[in-house]
Amino acid sequence: MEFIALDDQPFSEVENLGVRNLINYLSPKYVIPSRRYFSDVSLKEMFDNVSKHTRSILHANPNAAISFTTDIWTSNVSLMSMLSLTAQWVDDDFQLHQVMLQCQEMVGSHTAANLAFTFEKMLQHWGIDRSRVHVVLRDNARNMVKALNDINLASLPCMAHTLQLAVNEGLLSQRSIIDMVKTGRKIVGHFKHSPQAYSQFHDIQEQLGQPRKCLQQDVITRWNSTFYMLESLIEQRRALGAFATEHDLPATLTMHQWGLIENVLTLLAPFEELTKEISSSTATASDVIPAITMLKRLLEKRADTDFGVGTTKATLLEAVQRRFSDVEKEPLYMLATVLDLRYKNRYFSNEVKDQVKQELQTALQRETSSPPEEPAAEASMARGPDPEEASAAKKPCSLLFSVHDEILKEKTEVEQQLASPLSVQVQSYLSEAPIGRSENALTYWRINKDKFPALAPLARAYLSAPCTSVDSDRLFSLAGHVADERRNRLSGDKAEMLLQA
Structure with missing residues (x-):
């Protein structure tokens, strides 16, 4: 059962010939149970043990204020949607505890009323009094904001999500940068869809004495993936130039665009560094005001690398100021910082x-x-x-x-x-x-x-409050492995048990 839960294997794995031969080789007298035993009996036992342990540490400090993160995830291989709830608190000895409480299937539409009802049920299930709820970190969706307001739970937006929106505004504000990114995508896409081109590209890397590396493909919804794509292009600039002299490419970058990439990377490097910093497990709400103050001051400074990215830099500063305009007035951030x-x-x-x-x-x-x-x-x-x-x-x-x-x-x-x-x-x-x-x-x-x-x-x-809902995001990255193509008929309750186990 641990093998199935930890390695995200389907229950049918115990019926596969390779696994049965391995078990038979290790212990010929052992008869491996059926998949039904693991899905209906063993999983429930493991889930109950984990839940019992979680409940015991949750109530070990009955007066500790608890901070939560939450998010909604929808499966790509089924109609299942899940609502997460993770908790963290600081005990009497100032040790930080982080646990996953639930990843419950959301049935019906994701209205504020439905979400509010589900949140209340979760808190009742774990015996958490409202007075212990310090804050809930959530995304910027209106239904989520309204749901938490309706049940009078203090909530804050995920800093990483808000930063994502601000950077997207900056990248989309300058036509020359949009065109440069599109050209980069075409180049990377050419190699991603042509094994022959990659083979020729790796040969050129070896001739130049460079290690064999692939180019990074970006995802439009993740600005930092665009940052990593541009980084990989700059790193392989010499190899790409040699490749273009011998083979066809769907697009090439001009000298001006190569310089633009370097300046964009310099401009976005603090955002990428900050995203990593606030996504760590030890980042707290106390980091928000200092981080935004440092970011604004850095964007207000003039630099030699501003050439060609001035409009983007000004838009980034305006977006950061507008989207984080209330952080200094929010008591939860104020007191955490001080x-x-x-x-x-x-x-x-x-x-x-x-x-x-x-x-x-x-x-x-x-x-x-x-x-x-x-x-x-x-x-x-x-x-x-x-x-x-x-x-x-x-x-x-x-x-x-x-x-x-x-x-x-x-x-x-x-x-x-x-x-x-x-x-x-x-x-x-x-x-x-x-x-x-x-x-x-x-x-x-x-x-x-x-x-x-x-x-x-x-x-x-x-100091128990995180500054992002990254814990829930990581949970849903795992959920994508649990509810995959091989388990597209997995029920919501079993998916939750596997995630918590």
């Missing part, structure tokens, strides 16, 4: 800083009715390292994240001049030196939770 010692309130303007402090004070009063304790003197040894020392130890070698160091240096003097009637505990925390950007904020709070006992529960809640 409770992350890598950032604190260094990324807020002076006008917004007072609002951030007020939000922190309000959240602190909600969390506890008792006055915050004085920070312990002996806990000062756990204070974060000097930002310049941390930066020197693990300095990021990227154009985008080098802006982080600029912002910290700029804001230090202003930060010392600010004064407000904050509680001793909050003031003490805000005076802590930032830790390095590559450090883990949860590690800091694990060490300092006793030093800031009133702020620690807030950090557990707000």
Whole structure:
């Protein structure tokens, strides 16, 4: 059963001659059960065991705030649609837990009412009280937004999805770039549809002393796949030039277009780096405001590589500003950022800083009715390292994240001049030196939770939220392997069991 679930095999695999011969060779006396036994009995047992374990760790910290991701997926080989729900939370020891709760079949139309009803059923099934729901990360679809609003669950859009929309706007804003990308697609498509052409291309690569590599085909709905396609074209520019002198190509890139590709890659490199950063399992809502601030500042700077891509760069900046215009005003982002010692309130303007402090004070009063304790003197040894020392130890070698160091240096003097009637505990925390950007904020709070006992529960809640719904996206990538051509009659309940197992 583990072999079937882990390797995405159909239940009929146990009836295939090769598997039966292998089992017979390993253990001649063993009689392998029928496919019906695995689909009706063994799968249910495995699913129940996994669900029991998930439920136990979910309720091990009954007061922990839980953040969720959700998305809808429709199979390409059947009429099945599924709604996902993954959860993550930070326990009392500031360890991050991530689990898949459900991937339930959606029957009927995907209306807001139907989605809202399904969400409520999921929470009831797992015994999760509404008070424990911190936030739900979802896509930008209107039915999803309305469904979560209707049942009064706080939700945020997936940052990766929004970034995708912004980059698409930029790429489609300049005719010369659109034509260049189309030409690149024709070249890559020629090789993808002609094994003979690829064979000749590999021979040329060997003659030039280059490793045998294929060109990347892009997917129109994924901007970063277009980035990787252009990267592969630049990498194979010499080999493509040699190929074009001996063989026919459906299109060729001009000198101007080759230069345009290089400038487009330079322009989009920070977006690609940021997409990877926010798609990691450790990325949280605290990364949103700093990431957008760094991105906007980088796009506002003039560079030598702006030649030929000026319109695209201006459109990208406008799209980022418009699509992320409300992030500084969203309390979930505000508090997550200020409770992350890598950032604190260094990324807020002076006008917004007072609002951030007020939000922190309000959240602190909600969390506890008792006055915050004085920070312990002996806990000062756990204070974060000097930002310049941390930066020197693990300095990021990227154009985008080098802006982080600029912002910290700029804001230090202003930060010392600010004064407000904050509680001793909050003031003490805000005076802590930032830790390095590559450090883990949860590690800091694990060490300092006793030093800031009133702020620690807030950090557990707000740092539990991811900034994307990537967990659900990864789940549906797996679902595409579970419900494939060999299992196009798989029922929704069995698909969920296989995914959770």
